[in-house]
Amino acid sequence: MDRNIQKIRKKTKIFGNAFMKVFKDNYDDVDEFLNLKYGRSKYNVLDVYTKKDTEDILILYVHGGGWISMDKELYKPALLYLANRGYMVFNINYRLAPEHSIDNMEKDIIHAMKFALKYSNKSKIFLMGDSAGAHLVSLVTNKLFMNKYKDSSLKDYIVGNGLFYGVFDLSIVRATHFHDIDIYLSSIVKKNKDKVIYSPISYVNKDIPNTFIASGEIDKLNIESKNYYEKLKENNVNVEAIFYPKSVISAHHSFLNYYKSYACEDSLNKMIDFLHNI
Numbered sequence: 001m002d003r004n005i006q007k008i009r010k011k012t013k014i015f016g017n018a019f020m021k022v023f024k025d026n027y028d029d030v031d032e033f034l035n036l037k038y039g040r041s042k043y044n045v046l047d048v049y050t051k052k053d054t055e056d057i058l059i060l061y062v063h064g065g066g067w068i069s070m071d072k073e074l075y076k077p078a079l080l081y082l083a084n085r086g087y088m089v090f091n092i093n094y095r096l097a098p099e100h101s102i103d104n105m106e107k108d109i110i111h112a113m114k115f116a117l118k119y120s121n122k123s124k125i126f127l128m129g130d131s132a133g134a135h136l137v138s139l140v141t142n143k144l145f146m147n148k149y150k151d152s153s154l155k156d157y158i159v160g161n162g163l164f165y166g167v168f169d170l171s172i173v174r175a176t177h178f179h180d181i182d183i184y185l186s187s188i189v190k191k192n193k194d195k196v197i198y199s200p201i202s203y204v205n206k207d208i209p210n211t212f213i214a215s216g217e218i219d220k221l222n223i224e225s226k227n228y229y230e231k232l233k234e235n236n237v238n239v240e241a242i243f244y245p246k247s248v249i250s251a252h253h254s255f256l257n258y259y260k261s262y263a264c265e266d267s268l269n270k271m272i273d274f275l276h277n278i
Contacts, residue, residue, distance in 0.1 A: 002183070004183045005187065019257065023072060023076075023077045023078065025259075030050065032048070032049055033050075034047045038115035043095045044095075044111065045092075046092040047076070048090055049079055049089065049091065049093045050073055050088040051088075054088040055087050057159060058116055058124065058126070059087050059126050060112060061090065061133070062137050063127045063129070064131030064133045067135075067188050068096055072092060075089065078264060082272070090112065095108055101188070102188050105136055117157055126161070126278075128161070128162035129164070130256050131254065132184070135166050138161055138211075139200045141208065141209070142153065148203065153164075159209055160210035160275070164255075164256055167221060168201045169199050169227060171196060180222050201231055209238075210254045210278050212274045212275075213225050213230055214241070215241075216251025216263060217243060218244075219251065222243065239261065250262045
């Protein structure tokens with residue numbers, strides 16, 4: 001494996017261990033069901049955070065990490081917050097690049113959706129993700145609503161997307177000069193046409209469900225969220241976006257990992273308001 005990828009994975013693991021040590025919140029009313037299998041791969045595990053009484057809509061979360069690193073554990077604090085607000089939350093791991101392709105990741109998300117719907121006995125699902133996770137969530141959603149899969153019936157259950165500082169157009173993302181973007185992109189793009197095939201913006205259509213977007217101007221990838229927002233508006237999709245100005249320092253990339261920062265809490269609360277209006 002590429003040494004740069006190994007370094008990134010090691011770095012994120014160290015960050016994750018340090019981050020979880022300072023997480024002190026305890027939600028007594030939230031039950032946790034950990035490492036449930038939803039597919040055949042050893043990476044196909046998820047956690048469920050839930051109260052006894054929950055909203056009609058379930059949330060399925062897909063973590064970021066440039067398609068090559070990180071895992072569900074780093075998002076537990078923010079997602080427990082959502083569970084404490086009354087949502088049944090499914091927090092998934094999935095197969096990563098370069099060992100696995102975007103196609104595999106798409107399949108994992110679809111399997112996780114089927115598991116979550118059956119497990120919860122609910123009929124409404126809100127797909128949420130950050131960075132590479134936002135890319136995967138929007139890619140699967142948009143392709144479902146364009147009937148690009150053999151079975152696109154899952155689209156009938158999707159009520160919306162929550163997309164945090166995502167990547168939506170692989171053909172221009174290199175120009176953002178986001179740190180390590182060449183490493184991330186080369187792990188999933190093998191041919192030039194892949195930049196189009198695996199870009200969510202390529203599949204934007206008028207039938208895409210309610211979409212919430214959050215990003216900060218301080219983030220080099222912010223232009224990706226802004227362009228995607230404009231594309232959705234052009235197609236008359238119901239979309240709400242919050243773009244934090246540069247003065248909001250906490251709205252840097254990966255702010256959902258910094259639980260209790262202003263950008264993290266404010267964006268989650270705004271997304272909850274958005275969900276209440278769906």
